[in-house]
Amino acid sequence: MGLLGKLTAQVEIKSDGDLFHQVFRHTPHHISGMSPxxxxxxxxxxxxxxxVGSIICWSYTxxxxxxxxxxxxxxxxxxxxSIILKVIEGDLLEHYKSFVIRxxxxxxxxxxxxxxVLxxxxxHEDIEDPIVFIAYLIKVTKNIETHHLKT
Structure with a gap:
């Protein structure tokens, strides 16, 4: 079992893909209203x-x-x-030496x-793969989709 890992999840959404990208790029602070x-x-x-180079801080459950x-x-x-985010502080780094979100x-x-893509x-080898976290990201994606389909 290796220490390096990669998980990928794909979610088809019915809402606008450009809008989804723009939310994560320009207005991620609005996501709390879409997935409270x-x-x-x-x-x-x-x-x-x-x-690029901006630092953002998320509070989440x-x-x-x-x-x-x-x-x-x-x-x-x-x-x-596409957007690439590198975790530099927080709970994920209690278990992972490095963590990148694409x-x-x-x-x-x-x-x-x-x-x-995570x-x-x-x-260390006893750490679980972040399957729970990728499931979390899928839920957030679905919540954003639901929000945009209602508006």
Whole structure:
């Protein structure tokens, strides 16, 4: 069993893929209003919303526990609707030496596919893969979709 890992999940959404990407790029602080049971806040710690090098801090509930994650925006690709976030502080780093979250939206006609990729290095072999966390991200994705379908 290795310490390096990668998990991928894809979620088809009926809401607009461009809008989904823009929420994570420019207005992640609005996600708490779209998924209030899971995301309690998102604050800008350094930089500007939607720019590489910015640092954002999330307050969220995962697996029934209140948690935080401070992330740096490592890359944004507007053409491919992708964002790379690296966790630099918070609860995830209690179990992982490194943790990177990639969000990508593919739009083909009426179909929008959100892809989440988690790349991580466990602190030791007894640490579980972050399956619960990727399930959490799928729930957040569905909540954002439901919010946008209502508006």
């Amino acid at each position: 049971d899971l995301v309690h806040g998102c604050g800008l710690h350094e930089g500007d919303w939607g720019t 995962d697996d029934g526990k209140q948690k935080i994650a401070k992330e740096i925006v490592e890359a944004i690709d507007e053409e491919n609707k 969000i990508h939206v593919d739009t083909k006609g009426e179909i929008n596919l959100v892809t989440w 790349e991580y290095e466990k602190l």
